[in-house]
Amino acid sequence: MLRTQLYANPDGRFVHDIVLETCRRLPGKTALVDSSCNRSFTYAEYGELVESLARGFVGAGLKPGEVIAIFLPNSWEFAITYHAATLAGAIPTLLNPAYREREIRHQLENCGAVFLITDGSLFECVNPGGLPSLRRIFTTRTICPGTEDFATLLKSTSARLPELAASSRETVAALPYSSGTTGLPKGVMLSHYNLVANIYQLLGPNGAALFSDDVMLCFLPLYHIYGLTVALTTSLALGAQLILMPRFDVKNLSALVTQHGVTMMPMVPPAINALCQSAEAGCFPKDHKVRWIKSGAAPLAPELARRLRDLTGIPVNQGYGMTEASPVTHVGFLTPPEMNRPASIGQPLALTECRILDLNDKEVPAGEPGELVMRGPQFMLGYWKDPQATAAALRDGWYYSGDVVRTDDDGFFYVLDRRKEMIKYKGFPVAPAEVEAVLLEHPAVRDCGVVAKPDPDAGEIPCAFVVLRDTYTPCDALDKELRSFVADRLAHHKQPREVRFVDIVPRTPSGKILRRELRNTFT
Numbered sequence: 001m002l003r004t005q006l007y008a009n010p011d012g013r014f015v016h017d018i019v020l021e022t023c024r025r026l027p028g029k030t031a032l033v034d035s036s037c038n039r040s041f042t043y044a045e046y047g048e049l050v051e052s053l054a055r056g057f058v059g060a061g062l063k064p065g066e067v068i069a070i071f072l073p074n075s076w077e078f079a080i081t082y083h084a085a086t087l088a089g090a091i092p093t094l095l096n097p098a099y100r101e102r103e104i105r106h107q108l109e110n111c112g113a114v115f116l117i118t119d120g121s122l123f124e125c126v127n128p129g130g131l132p133s134l135r136r137i138f139t140t141r142t143i144c145p146g147t148e149d150f151a152t153l154l155k156s157t158s159a160r161l162p163e164l165a166a167s168s169r170e171t172v173a174a175l176p177y178s179s180g181t182t183g184l185p186k187g188v189m190l191s192h193y194n195l196v197a198n199i200y201q202l203l204g205p206n207g208a209a210l211f212s213d214d215v216m217l218c219f220l221p222l223y224h225i226y227g228l229t230v231a232l233t234t235s236l237a238l239g240a241q242l243i244l245m246p247r248f249d250v251k252n253l254s255a256l257v258t259q260h261g262v263t264m265m266p267m268v269p270p271a272i273n274a275l276c277q278s279a280e281a282g283c284f285p286k287d288h289k290v291r292w293i294k295s296g297a298a299p300l301a302p303e304l305a306r307r308l309r310d311l312t313g314i315p316v317n318q319g320y321g322m323t324e325a326s327p328v329t330h331v332g333f334l335t336p337p338e339m340n341r342p343a344s345i346g347q348p349l350a351l352t353e354c355r356i357l358d359l360n361d362k363e364v365p366a367g368e369p370g371e372l373v374m375r376g377p378q379f380m381l382g383y384w385k386d387p388q389a390t391a392a393a394l395r396d397g398w399y400y401s402g403d404v405v406r407t408d409d410d411g412f413f414y415v416l417d418r419r420k421e422m423i424k425y426k427g428f429p430v431a432p433a434e435v436e437a438v439l440l441e442h443p444a445v446r447d448c449g450v451v452a453k454p455d456p457d458a459g460e461i462p463c464a465f466v467v468l469r470d471t472y473t474p475c476d477a478l479d480k481e482l483r484s485f486v487a488d489r490l491a492h493h494k495q496p497r498e499v500r501f502v503d504i505v506p507r508t509p510s511g512k513i514l515r516r517e518l519r520n521t522f523t
Contacts, residue, residue, distance in 0.1 A: 023047025
């Protein structure tokens with residue numbers, strides 16, 4: 001079942017085009033339901049809001065190529081802002097609504113955002129001073145002093161939408177931030193061509209089992225490329241119905257599954273585990289219509305997939321990708337039954353070339369482990385203002401994933417290990433270097449190393465190994481103080497769940513932390 005064809009030709013297509021075309025084709029069909037406010041939108045209404053907001057942006061002084069920052073939870077306001085930003089010729093950058101001021105400022109400064117769309121409940125404790133590029137801040141449901149009402153952008157205006165001068169291959173359509181294989185978050189430049197190609201790869205023959213009559217439920221955060229592409233834009237381009245949840249809650253999810261006749265859900269392994277526990281407790285609806293679940297963002301234990309199917313009858317199909325790939329490169333199969341292998345990430349999508357290399361960049365024989373290296377139409381233009389990081393990740397057109405994989409005799413891929421240092425907490429990536437940088441600001445910390453510790457509920461948790469200065473003594477109070485220190489500065493998923501005081505952090509002669517030695521202490 002090789003994948004060789006795309007759903008359509010992505011050349012010259014812009015992200016907003018493929019959504020607005022559906023809005024014109026299916027005007028009376030429900031496009032989106034925002035469960036946070038019990039509000040639904042037909043495709044006609046969604047398209048009108050996107051076009052009105054795009055004109056509002058232009059009327060407010062936005063120029064093509066400038067950056068709009070979206071700092072919102074899952075909501076209809078997030079959705080229309082994203083598609084309106086690209087229609088207005090802007091570059092949308094996406095911020096985690098759990099970010100603390102330190103993280104917000106880093107991203108806004110790095111990308112040079114000129115507009116910020118947020119909510120007063122998120123922004124009330126943030127000082128926007130010292131951000132010279134930021135011209136205007138608009139708040140949605142809760143108005144914050146010093147900001148403007150988002151609703152004013154939706155008022156009728158005579159502003160004309162710009163004609164995009166650059167091609168879809170050159171124009172950046174999304175600027176999510178990722179730590180790549182290591183280091184602090186970097187802007188990932190995804191073009192319209194990258195994103196549209198990835199959607200057409202998913203929808204192509206033998207791709208993902210998605211259809212226009214699907215009802216997709218999405219709790220995945222839209223600031224993450226998994227939720228943004230696989231849920232939001234794919235469902236709207238296809239003409240399906242999307243149910244948005246602001247966050248994962250298994251009780252609310254179960255109610256929405258029944259209420260809206262949900263047929264498909266993109267998920268992450270910890271959420272699948274919670275779904276299993278709910279089903280075991282008799283709380284998941286037995287009369288559901290869910291055809292399948294796509295698992296991504298973190299490795300899926302085969303036993304977890306079997307457990308869910310036994311409990312609910314819902315098959316799980318694992319996929320694989322990364323922000324730099326818009327995000328999907330591999331996905332499994334639902335049918336025939338012998339092709340549904342939840343332990344595998346499946347096979348590459350159409351036009352995705354894969355090589356498996358050893359440490360000397362030589363291809364390994366089939367079945368042998370090596371680093372997965374790929375190229376295809378979905379891979380990024382590069383990292384924002386970081387040519388050095390771009391050159392390290394993209395070499396001669398090939399993206400070096402940092403993941404160690406193997407294939408079986410049928411061409412299915414299996415992820416064995418990560419060379420990259422990233423921690424996956426409930427599917428969310430955590431860069432150890434970012435956590436270490438914060439810990440080192442504490443006066444008690446002389447040295448530290450942060451690694452992933454296996455956890456049955458979260459998949460992995462950040463664990464910090466800390467060397468104290470001579471004047472400090474390890475104790476429970478200091479453990480709590482260090483974790484609180486990080487909690488005040490970084491989002492929830494980045495915070496160490498455990499601190500271990502050690503005499504030394506092992507390093508290479510060049511000073512790199514030997515993280516494997518730290519991880520070995522867990523066994």
